[in-house]
Amino acid sequence: MAASTEHPVSHSTLAFGRIYADDDGESHFGALSFDMVERNFAPPAPPFWVSRMDEAVRQGFLVVPTGWVGDPHPAPMRMWIFLLDGEMEFETSDGERRALVPGSTLLLDDTSGKGHRSRVIGGNIATLAMVEMPVLGR
Known part of the structure; x- marks a missing residue:
């Protein structure tokens, strides 16, 4: 079977989850999306889909032990998390819960x-990569 050279429409936008606080301090899940544009990003390799590139502050990795619970707390910094291994659950102050599995991304x-x-x-530890993002408006 020959490989397809068509670019699926689904690659024109990527969507991710987000936890944010409203004006009353309640936290909620939301969504954000990034437009994707086909670019010659790594010549001479063929072009592929690329989003805008945002500034980041720093990056690191987190290893969270089995059974760890973080009672309600604001995020220590504005950050993307990428779950590499294990499973985690996040619950916003409005009561909504979402489970993350390896490959999940959340702002x-x-x-x-x-x-x-x-x-x-x-029953396993959770391993995450994190990228600290600048505070909006700065």
């Missing part, structure tokens, strides 16, 4: 207010 944008609850679920 923690609730640096004020009531925050969110997070915990490791399942």
Whole structure:
């Protein structure tokens, strides 16, 4: 079977989850999306889909032990998390819960207010990559 050279329409936008605080300090899940543009990003390799490139402050890795529970807390910084291994659950102050599995991505944008609850679920540690993002408006 020959490989397809067509670019699926689904690559024109990528969507990710986000936790944010509203004006009353309640945290909620939301969504944000990034437009993708086909670019010659790594010549001489063929072009592929690329989003805008945002500034980052720093990056690192987190290893969270089995059974760890973070009672309601604001995010310590505005950051993207990328779950590499294990499973975690996040609960916003409005009561909504979402489980993350390896490959999941979430922007923690609730640096004020009531925050969110997070915990490791399942029987394994959770390994995450994180990227600190600048505070909006700075």
